[in-house]
Amino acid sequence: MIFPEIDTxxxxxxxxIAEANIDRFQVHCSKHGLAVRPHIKTHKLPMxxxxxxxxxxxxxxxxxxxxxxAMISEGGIDDVLITYNILGDAKLSRLRALSERTRLSVVADxxxxxxxxxxxxxxxxxxxxxxxxxxxGAARCGVTxxxxxxxxxxxxxxxxxxxxxxxxxxxxxxxxxxxxNWLRTAKAEIExxxxxxxxxxxxxxxGMWQAQDVPIATEYRIGTYVYNDRSLQARGICTWDDCAxxxxxxxxxxxxxxxxxxxAGSKVLTSDLLGLEGHGHVMGRPDILVDGLxxxxxxxxxxxxxxxxxxxxxxxxxxxxxxxxxVDQIETIRGNRALGAVPVVARGKVL
Amino acid sequence: MIFPEIDTxxxxxxxxIAEANIDRFQVHCSKHGLAVRPHIKTHKLPMxxxxxxxxxxxxxxxxxxxxxxAMISEGGIDDVLITYNILGDAKLSRLRALSERTRLSVVADxxxxxxxxxxxxxxxxxxxxxxxxxxxGAARCGVTxxxxxxxxxxxxxxxxxxxxxxxxxxxxxxxxxxxxNWLRTAKAEIExxxxxxxxxxxxxxxGMWQAQDVPIATEYRIGTYVYNDRSLQARGICTWDDCAxxxxxxxxxxxxxxxxxxxAGSKVLTSDLLGLEGHGHVMGRPDILVDGLxxxxxxxxxxxxxxxxxxxxxxxxxxxxxxxxxVDQIETIRGNRALGAVPVVARGKVL
Numbered sequence: 001m002i003f004p005e006i007d008t009x010x011x012x013x014x015x016x017i018a019e020a021n022i023d024r025f026q027v028h029c030s031k032h033g034l035a036v037r038p039h040i041k042t043h044k045l046p047m048x049x050x051x052x053x054x055x056x057x058x059x060x061x062x063x064x065x066x067x068x069x070a071m072i073s074e075g076g077i078d079d080v081l082i083t084y085n086i087l088g089d090a091k092l093s094r095l096r097a098l099s100e101r102t103r104l105s106v107v108a109d110x111x112x113x114x115x116x117x118x119x120x121x122x123x124x125x126x127x128x129x130x131x132x133x134x135x136x137g138a139a140r141c142g143v144t145x146x147x148x149x150x151x152x153x154x155x156x157x158x159x160x161x162x163x164x165x166x167x168x169x170x171x172x173x174x175x176x177x178x179x180x181n182w183l184r185t186a187k188a189e190i191e192x193x194x195x196x197x198x199x200x201x202x203x204x205x206x207g208m209w210q211a212q213d214v215p216i217a218t219e220y221r222i223g224t225y226v227y228n229d230r231s232l233q234a235r236g237i238c239t240w241d242d243c244a245x246x247x248x249x250x251x252x253x254x255x256x257x258x259x260x261x262x263x264a265g266s267k268v269l270t271s272d273l274l275g276l277e278g279h280g281h282v283m284g285r286p287d288i289l290v291d292g293l294x295x296x297x298x299x300x301x302x303x304x305x306x307x308x309x310x311x312x313x314x315x316x317x318x319x320x321x322x323x324x325x326x327v328d329q330i331e332t333i334r335g336n337r338a339l340g341a342v343p344v345v346a347r348g349k350v351l
Numbered sequence: 352m353i354f355p356e357i358d359t360x361x362x363x364x365x366x367x368i369a370e371a372n373i374d375r376f377q378v379h380c381s382k383h384g385l386a387v388r389p390h391i392k393t394h395k396l397p398m399x400x401x402x403x404x405x406x407x408x409x410x411x412x413x414x415x416x417x418x419x420x421a422m423i424s425e426g427g428i429d430d431v432l433i434t435y436n437i438l439g440d441a442k443l444s445r446l447r448a449l450s451e452r453t454r455l456s457v458v459a460d461x462x463x464x465x466x467x468x469x470x471x472x473x474x475x476x477x478x479x480x481x482x483x484x485x486x487x488g489a490a491r492c493g494v495t496x497x498x499x500x501x502x503x504x505x506x507x508x509x510x511x512x513x514x515x516x517x518x519x520x521x522x523x524x525x526x527x528x529x530x531x532n533w534l535r536t537a538k539a540e541i542e543x544x545x546x547x548x549x550x551x552x553x554x555x556x557x558g559m560w561q562a563q564d565v566p567i568a569t570e571y572r573i574g575t576y577v578y579n580d581r582s583l584q585a586r587g588i589c590t591w592d593d594c595a596x597x598x599x600x601x602x603x604x605x606x607x608x609x610x611x612x613x614x615a616g617s618k619v620l621t622s623d624l625l626g627l628e629g630h631g632h633v634m635g636r637p638d639i640l641v642d643g644l645x646x647x648x649x650x651x652x653x654x655x656x657x658x659x660x661x662x663x664x665x666x667x668x669x670x671x672x673x674x675x676x677x678v679d680q681i682e683t684i685r686g687n688r689a690l691g692a693v694p695v696v697a698r699g700k701v702l
Contacts (some may be wrong), residue, residue: 112660309463
């Protein structure tokens with residue numbers, strides 16, 4: 001039986017693989033003169049954030065104020081970019097408190113966000129660094145033209161307590177040239193307006209090996225690369241051997257020759273498909289389809305399922321980031337050696 | 352602003368609606384002489400489990416041992432059915448400890464599960480009640496023929512520490528006649544073998560108003576009905592006014608006339624589609640499609656989005672059960688009155 005000391009279902013993190021992933025991308029970016037600012041959404045662990053900083057990262061990225069609070073709770077992390085429009089007195093007051101404890105920067109794509117930030121930082125000893133979020137094609141948040149980016153940069157720079165420091169984008173996949181052109185135009189416009197663009201923050205694991213193809217970027221934000229997953233393997237970004245996260249499960253029922261049921265469902269593997277068929281890759285059994293999930297059951301199908309009740313399997317999920325958010329703790333391993341559980345400190349931090 | 356005292360995103364539970372949902376189905380089943388055994392997977396709250404028992408439920412259903420432990424932690428719940436093949440010494444030892452604190456029953460669809468249960472209960476003062484899980488068409492767990500059900504009932508009844516007490520099925524939707532026939536045949540087979548079938552446990556919110564169409568069932572397990580959700584509304588099982596759970600969100604970006612972004616993504620609403628288009632129903636704005644989710648962003652689309660940054664919305668998710676599993680606490684409300692946060696005691700209990 002594999003990992004008999006660990007009850008199932010459990011999320012396993014192979015630290016050897018995670019560390020190799022961290023180092024490989026750091027070397028890649030260092031070679032191209034690009035700074036790395038890992039997004040902690042994937043691991044949610046101060047331990048691995050510190051490992052990323054040791055490898056050469058310049059700071060971390062969080063999406064929410066509560067994530068940043070959780071990540072700096074242990075010390076050792078002192079540069080955090082929150083890539084989110086932060087709104088509302090509750091969050092702004094926590095952001096201000098956080099700024100007394102760590103070097104912070106945030107993003108904004110609208111006046112209301114900037115007005116709120118200025119209201120809470122007008123009397124701060126240091127101005128808050130604010131980047132303009134730019135929609136370079138992904139159609140999520142962000143100003144939609146370089147001209148808007150220039151106007152918002154000016155708006156930030158005129159506001160008490162704030163300092164305009166650059167541009168940030170969550171780019172569309174595979175459109176490096178368009179992203180480069182968008183950002184170059186915006187930078188030129190802003191410089192014409194007399195402002196300096198110190199930081200241009202690009203990111204995304206799907207485009208990680210083309211990070212250097214947006215040479216105007218000064219830093220790259222990246223999350224999933226630390227663990228990798230089935231969606232990145234399917235895109236050719238990594239191999240199965242580079243996948244640090246797997247879900248350890250037990251076969252609890254074998255009702256038919258072509259079907260077995262495991263003790264992990266959407267409450268661990270999640271329903272994220274990311275365009276794939278099935279809900280994960282069964283290590284060593286590529287013939288098996290993880291066909292259907294209910295909350296606590298996963299239905300496996302294969303022409304000849306050839307599994308016994310009590311058998312253990314490891315499944316590489318479609319999407320690693322959302323899986324770590326389902327569990328209060330992960331089990332660290334190195335190869336076949338179990339090293340113990342670690343709490344997922346920034347799990348469920350949505351505020 | 353709606354619920355200004357609650358920071359977003361937040362999961363709101365309207366207790367007036369939840370209580371009405373509990374009472375309405377209890378009345379329906381009582382009229383038909385059917386016992387109700389609510390599945391706590393939807394609310395995960397001892398508070399609402401006790402309210403279900405007060406309304407007339409005979410006990411509760413849990414899927415995992417750790418859920419049962421969490422639910423009885425406060426007292427006041429003393430009859431728990433765990434509808435799962437429980438395997439492995441760690442879980443069996445906890446199950447045995449639990450049996451000293453509450454009236455327990457479990458299910459099994461195979462010899463290995465039964466052997467494990469017997470090993471841990473052979474020296475118990477009371478035998479453990481075991482139901483045979485039957486696959487009446489849903490193709491998840493369960494023996495696949497009435498003959499297998501009879502053989503497994505015999506196997507249980509011959510095992511030290513165990514007592515065969517009946518049949519349990521998670522039925523296919525809309526096939527009440529087939530389910531009734533399957534269970535009637537199995538019951539007759541088992542009685543021919545000299546055993547008594549005390550309990551026949553059927554369930555499922557999609558078939559709740561047809562529960563009486565499987566008259567051989569003695570009890571009905573039901574989870575989602577307490578909150579309802581978009582998937583049940585789409586099936587005509589409930590109206591929007593019967594939906595007790597909504598997600599309170601804030602508009603954080605309005606990049607275009609036809610698009611806005613909210614501060615809730617798959618980390619709250621989840622990726623469960625259940626066959627629907629979009630990720631939820633925006634209350635009061637049926638023209639809006641909750642089009643895409645990333646972990647912390649939701650993209651809303653409408654011909655004329657007509658939303659301002661800072662606006663608050665309430666979204667009824669596709670699947671209520673998985674949403675309560677994402678958050679450490681829910682916010683209780685009655686109508687427009689906020690009553691305070693309650694910890695989701697049985698959240699993330701997958702063992």
